[in-house]
Amino acid sequence: MAVRRWASSIPNLILTVGLGYFVVWPLVAIIGRGLLPHSHLRLAAVTDVFTDARVRSVFGFTLWQSLLSTVVAVALGLPIAYGLERVRPRGAGVVRVLLTIPFALPTVVVGAAFIAEFGAGGPLRSWQWLHTTTIIVVAHVYFNLGVVVRVVGTRWREFDEQLIDAARMLGANRVRTFASVTWPAIAGSVVNAAAIVWLFCLTSFGVITTLGGLTKTTIETEIFRLTTQELALDRAAALVVVQLLTVGIVAVVCARFVGSRAVAGEHAARSLVASRRSRRAWSVSLWSLAAVMVLPMLIVVQRAFETGGGGFAALRDSSRFGWRPIDSVATSLQSAAWATLFSLAMGTMAAFIVGRRAPGWRALNALTTLPIAVSAVTLGFGFLIALDRPFDLRDRWFLVPLAQAFVAAPIVLRLLVPTMQSIAPQLREVAALLGASPVRVTTSIDIAILLPALATAAAFAMAISLGEFGATSFIARQNQPTMPLAIARLLGRPGIGSQHAAFALSFVMIAIIGALAIFAGTVQSAASRRRGMFR
Amino acid sequence: MTLTVRDLAIRYDDREVVSAVAFDVGDGEIVAVLGASGSGKSTILRAIAGLVPAQGVVAWGGNDLSTVAAYRRGIGMMFQDHALFGHIDVVGNVEFGLKMQRLSRSVRRRTARELLALVGLVGFERRSIASMSGGEQQRVALARALAPSPRVLLLDEPFGALDRVLRERLVIEVAAILRARKIATVVVTHDHNEAFAIADRVVVLNAGRVEQIGSPASVWSRPASLAVCELLGFAPPLRARAHDGWVDLGWARVADPGSHVGDVDVVLRPDAFVMADDGPLRAEVLTVVPFGDRMQATVRIVGGPVTRAMADADSVSQADPGREVRGSVRGDAVLVFPVVT
Numbered sequence: 001m002a003v004r005r006w007a008s009s010i011p012n013l014i015l016t017v018g019l020g021y022f023v024v025w026p027l028v029a030i031i032g033r034g035l036l037p038h039s040h041l042r043l044a045a046v047t048d049v050f051t052d053a054r055v056r057s058v059f060g061f062t063l064w065q066s067l068l069s070t071v072v073a074v075a076l077g078l079p080i081a082y083g084l085e086r087v088r089p090r091g092a093g094v095v096r097v098l099l100t101i102p103f104a105l106p107t108v109v110v111g112a113a114f115i116a117e118f119g120a121g122g123p124l125r126s127w128q129w130l131h132t133t134t135i136i137v138v139a140h141v142y143f144n145l146g147v148v149v150r151v152v153g154t155r156w157r158e159f160d161e162q163l164i165d166a167a168r169m170l171g172a173n174r175v176r177t178f179a180s181v182t183w184p185a186i187a188g189s190v191v192n193a194a195a196i197v198w199l200f201c202l203t204s205f206g207v208i209t210t211l212g213g214l215t216k217t218t219i220e221t222e223i224f225r226l227t228t229q230e231l232a233l234d235r236a237a238a239l240v241v242v243q244l245l246t247v248g249i250v251a252v253v254c255a256r257f258v259g260s261r262a263v264a265g266e267h268a269a270r271s272l273v274a275s276r277r278s279r280r281a282w283s284v285s286l287w288s289l290a291a292v293m294v295l296p297m298l299i300v301v302q303r304a305f306e307t308g309g310g311g312f313a314a315l316r317d318s319s320r321f322g323w324r325p326i327d328s329v330a331t332s333l334q335s336a337a338w339a340t341l342f343s344l345a346m347g348t349m350a351a352f353i354v355g356r357r358a359p360g361w362r363a364l365n366a367l368t369t370l371p372i373a374v375s376a377v378t379l380g381f382g383f384l385i386a387l388d389r390p391f392d393l394r395d396r397w398f399l400v401p402l403a404q405a406f407v408a409a410p411i412v413l414r415l416l417v418p419t420m421q422s423i424a425p426q427l428r429e430v431a432a433l434l435g436a437s438p439v440r441v442t443t444s445i446d447i448a449i450l451l452p453a454l455a456t457a458a459a460f461a462m463a464i465s466l467g468e469f470g471a472t473s474f475i476a477r478q479n480q481p482t483m484p485l486a487i488a489r490l491l492g493r494p495g496i497g498s499q500h501a502a503f504a505l506s507f508v509m510i511a512i513i514g515a516l517a518i519f520a521g522t523v524q525s526a527a528s529r530r531r532g533m534f535r
Numbered sequence: 536m537t538l539t540v541r542d543l544a545i546r547y548d549d550r551e552v553v554s555a556v557a558f559d560v561g562d563g564e565i566v567a568v569l570g571a572s573g574s575g576k577s578t579i580l581r582a583i584a585g586l587v588p589a590q591g592v593v594a595w596g597g598n599d600l601s602t603v604a605a606y607r608r609g610i611g612m613m614f615q616d617h618a619l620f621g622h623i624d625v626v627g628n629v630e631f632g633l634k635m636q637r638l639s640r641s642v643r644r645r646t647a648r649e650l651l652a653l654v655g656l657v658g659f660e661r662r663s664i665a666s667m668s669g670g671e672q673q674r675v676a677l678a679r680a681l682a683p684s685p686r687v688l689l690l691d692e693p694f695g696a697l698d699r700v701l702r703e704r705l706v707i708e709v710a711a712i713l714r715a716r717k718i719a720t721v722v723v724t725h726d727h728n729e730a731f732a733i734a735d736r737v738v739v740l741n742a743g744r745v746e747q748i749g750s751p752a753s754v755w756s757r758p759a760s761l762a763v764c765e766l767l768g769f770a771p772p773l774r775a776r777a778h779d780g781w782v783d784l785g786w787a788r789v790a791d792p793g794s795h796v797g798d799v800d801v802v803l804r805p806d807a808f809v810m811a812d813d814g815p816l817r818a819e820v821l822t823v824v825p826f827g828d829r830m831q832a833t834v835r836i837v838g839g840p841v842t843r844a845m846a847d848a849d850s851v852s853q854a855d856p857g858r859e860v861r862g863s864v865r866g867d868a869v870l871v872f873p874v875v876t
Contacts, residue, residue: 162618165586168605169612169631171683177606180631184622275588276548 004340010140012360013351018346019367023406026382027374030190031386034237046245049238055222057243066134066201069140070282073197076141077148080289083151089283096153098290102147104517105297105510106467107143111210112491112506113296114139121496123299124486125204126267131213139207140228142293144197151196155189157292177524188257195254202247203375206469210491219243220377225233233385240378240481247375264449281495297510304503311504314497321490332466335401335482339465340458341406346458347412352446354413355420368413371406376470377402384474399475400482404465412457419453420446452527459520483509536596538687538719539584540761541766543591545578545743553578560687563717565710567730569766570740576723577615579740580689583721584612595686606635610751611685611718615692617676619664625675626651627662632683635729650678653712656744670701676707681716688713690722695730706732727767731755733820739763741755756804761872770842772800772872782871786839787816798874803842807868808834810846814862822856 034046080099084092102110116122118129120177129135159182162318167177190400196259205220212221219239226236305309315326350368371379383403423446431441476485483505490502538560545553553575560566570576573821582619584591585605588667593600600608611632620628620793624864638646651657654674656735673693680688692700695708713720724730725729730737731751739754739762761772773783776793782788784801808818809830818834821841832844837859844862 107687160616160618162616165581165584165605165622166614166618166620166679168586168629169584169610169689170679171606171609171635172631173606175606176635181620184620331559 006531012353012358012364013218015155015349015353015364016052016367017362018480019370019406021236022275022383022387022402023370023379024366025071026245026379026386029241029386030237030378030382033234034088034239034241046238047239049235049242050225055239058217058219058222061216062202062220063246065140065216065218066198066204069134069137069144069199069201070194072137072529073141073144073148074194077145077193078190079153080180080286081144081149081153081156083282083286086139086161087282089279091287095286096149098293099149099459100295101297102143103515104463104513106469106484106513107204107206108210108469108487108491108508109300109509109513110139110142110296111207111465112487112502114142114504115499116300116503117249117296119499121303121499128136130211130514131216133216136204136207136216139211140197140201140204142206142296144200145293146496147196147200148193151193152186155186158418180424191254191257195250195257198254199247199248199373202250203377203470205375205377206488209469210490220375220470222276223377223381223441227381227384227474228384237385243378244374247373251373259369260414279295282407290436300503300506301316301510302505303500304507306503307500309504310497311500311502314501315504319503320492321498323481325486325505327488328483328505330482333482335404336462336465338398338401339408339468340405342401343412343461344454346405346409347416347461348450348454350409350413351379351416351420351450355417365413369410372410375436376403376407379406380474383471394475395477400472403466403471403475404468405461407468407471408461408464411460415457415460416453419450423449442531452523455523456520459516459523464514466509466512536537536686538702538721539594539856540583541592541594541595543579543582543589543593545582545587545826546576546711551743553582556591556740556743556745558738558745558748560719560721562719563714564736565713565720565722565734566736566738567722567724567734568738568740569724569727569730569871571766572725572853574740575743576725577691580691582721583687583779583821584608584610584689586609586797587816594683609683610687610689611680611683611686611692613676613693614766614865615679615695615822617672617696619647619672619675623664624660625656625662625664625667628675628681629678631679635681640803641653646783652680653681654678669697669705670705673697673705677712681712686719687719688718690720692724694726695724703732709733709776725766727755739766741766748752754831758870759804761802769802769804769870770840772802773840775799775801775876777871787864788862790866791871793871795871795873800874802870802872803840804868804870805843805865806845807864808836808842808862809846809859809865810834810862812861818860818862820856820858820860834854836864 050059082098085087086233114135115130118124118127118135131137142351163185164177172180203220204218205224208216208218208221209224212218217225219242223236223239223243226232226239268308297372314320316324318324346368350357351365354365354368380403383392383399427449428441429444431445432438436444466482467484469488470483472482472485473488476482481489487502487505487509490505491496540559541554542558543556544551556579558566566820568576568579578587581587583593585593585600585666587610591636595609606698608693620631626644626647629650630643631755633643633646647660648657650792651659654677656671656674656678659667659671661674662676665790667675673696676693690709694705697705706729708862722730722733723841726759734751737749737751737754739759741760743761746763747754749757754763755767758769760768764772773784775782777797779797780791780796782791782799782801808816816839817837818839819837821833821835826830829847831846832846834844835841842858846860846862
């Protein structure tokens with residue numbers, strides 16, 4: 001027992017120290033800087049921010065666009081979840097996958113795709129959506145529809161259709177049946193999904209940067225602007241504090257709602273008995289929706305090859321931009337490879353502690369989630385203002401991969417823990433009784449069973465690191481942009497030529513992420529086939 | 536008043552799963568629909584309820600219900616897994632239907648209390664569904680179905696999820712409650728014991744068609760077909776030849792009141808072999824289950840099949856496994872069916 005405790009407390013110590021220095025300390029530094037701008041406490045520093053009309057409007061717009069995006073995403077996601085999980089027309093599985101693809105794409109790539117579709121030279125340029133609230137909301141919905149469909153759909157799929165029959169047999173009409181039986185069962189998941197979407201839209205950075213133009217700015221882009229253009233670090237820090245408070249309040253409120261909802265029905269559900277006509281209608285609408293979702297990706301690829309592949313030629317041309325956009329591919333891959341390694345190391349160590357409910361697992365779980373909870377921009381800004389003490393790390397090569405790893409690690413942890421917990425303790429006991437030492441038990445049972453999950457986690461970590469934009473924006477070296485930074489920079493430049501280069505680079509990213517997705521899919525299906533053998 | 540089902544036909548994706556089903560359920564009568572899984576019995580129930588579209592007539596007291604929506608039919612239903620609402624407590628479940636009728640709170644409370652007393656759950660009002668045992672949940676489901684005073688009650692495998700001892704007890708209790716309240720009831724089940732225990736009449740279903748309708752006693756003693764025999768758990772059929780009013784089984788010859796000619800299928804009812812020391816047949820005892828001063832045995836008739844046998848303990852000397860006993864076959868317990876080609 002004593003050995004066990006030591007075995008889990010060493011990684012716990014490493015993780016706590018690491019997260020403490022790279023995540024908690026920068027946060028403390030930001031809050032300190034925001035509240036104590038000249039080394040004396042001024043709570044007013046935060047309220048002072050609001051005397052600035054620009055900040056007030058930015059704050060207002062952040063709330064407005066995020067709320068609107070959330071409402072639209074949920075309103076659209078509910079019927080889709082219903083169609084996919086209850087009506088289940090032919091091809092529902094494929095549509096479900098297509099809907100979740102955007103979530104795996106880098107925000108900047110989606111921004112580029114929307115510019116390809118709605119911007120100059122795009123097929124829908126006449127709609128004049130660029131730099132409007134509409135396109136921001138549409139992009140946010142595009143990203144988060146899959147989240148709503150997944151989160152609500154999972155709950156809805158488990159929902160026992162017999163309960164609806166029961167209510168109807170007791171005299172409830174459709175409306176009352178929904179209100180008294182269906183809604184209570186899915187409400188928790190709806191609030192949960194809305195919370196995720198809202199937090200995503202509140203802290204959205206890549207979408208706003210690429211699609212918002214100069215007028216549509218949010219707290220996140222304002223922090224970036226204050227930091228990089230006005231060098232007003234104190235005001236940026238105060239704004240981060242405002243952002244943290246907003247996110248915190250939203251998270252707490254939503255958590256209360258989710259917690260208070262009871263869950264109904266745990267029986268295997270039947271699919272709805274729908275008439276063939278309505279099933280076909282559902283099938284047609286869902287497939288059209290999937291087509292609309294895939295369209296921007298097709299357009300950006302098509303436009304990358306426009307003008308005889310001029311976009312790709314421009315990638316190799318250093319005279320045009322002063323740097324070669326193609327170099328960002330190598331920079332990104334290198335950085336993402338390190339980030340994957342870091343996040344796998346962090347995630348695996350954390351999974352052993354969280355998955356086994358070892359002492360301190362709750363704190364560690366929260367600490368690991370902190371970087372994505374506070375937003376990547378905050379993380380990057382924190383690195384920038386805090387990591388000069390005790391050593392100045394701000395110019396070290398590992399800083400970018402490390403920041404990306406912190407963003408990816410929570411996902412790695414969440415992918416590993418369920419597998420970790422699915423390992424029956426008897427397997428470990430049998431191995432021990434057969435003569436395996438504790439170390440051998442870990443390697444021959446835990447690691448062996450975790451391997452497919454680790455491969456999937458690696459693919460996810462790689463994809464997240466490649467697409468990471470918020471934190472990287474603050475800390476990447478000016479002359480060594482990663483792919484998302486290069487795309488954003490190219491999109492920010494005037495001229496259709498640089499846009500084509502951005503589309504070409506987006507195509508490269510889509511190809512890499514697509515390959516990673518196929519890899520993850522193959523590993524998972526192979527693993528589930530193998531698991532099936534033992535059942 | 537009577538629930539009438541006529542020419543009921545239900546299609547799923549061009550496949551007719553229920554065809555030409557017709558039966559009546561009188562006031563206070565309990566009718567069991569007995570069928571194997573996939574025979575369409577639950578579908579019939581859902582069609583009566585109005586939960587699936589169907590062709591044909593479902594009528595109550597002569598009024599066609601086909602155009603009446605499920606929630607207005609005034610039919611109560613108990614579901615296989617009870618389908619209780621987990622997000623509301625026991626009394627909330629029982630009151631649900633009363634709420635839909637927009638009855639006042641005091642009326643609802645009074646009715647709910649009455650029904651909970653009826654099913655023996657006084658004091659359980661505020662309990663959560665999840666905290667109750669399977670049998671208790673079953674009673675809540677019954678109380679909930681009865682609360683809006685339905686004219687017809689449909690029970691879909693109501694005891695299926697319960698263990699045997701509990702099931703046997705609840706079948707008796709539920710039957711008593713239904714009889715006392717004089718509700719026309721249709722029970723769907725795959726278990727013939729359950730059907731016989733609860734029902735006044737049994738509708739036997741096979742592949743979506745009615746195979747036989749009758750009292751439990753008549754269905755058991757005169758099954759209409761091999762399919763019915765199988766549902767009742769009778770031994771598998773034996774192939775034999777019939778001629779001149781006799782059936783030749785090889786190891787015995789029995790009278791054939793049906794006067795078949797040629798190949799026939801013969802099923803021995805469980806009561807066909809009677810142990811008697813002076814019987815003409817010899818049989819080897821395989822298993823013995825004591826039953827008071829009688830016993831139930833499984834025997835292999837010499838030269839013939841394995842069959843069940845019943846005997847007074849003192850009429851047969853020492854029927855232990857491995858021993859040989861003597862006995863005879865009761866002609867009226869031998870069921871003869873023409874071979875369908």
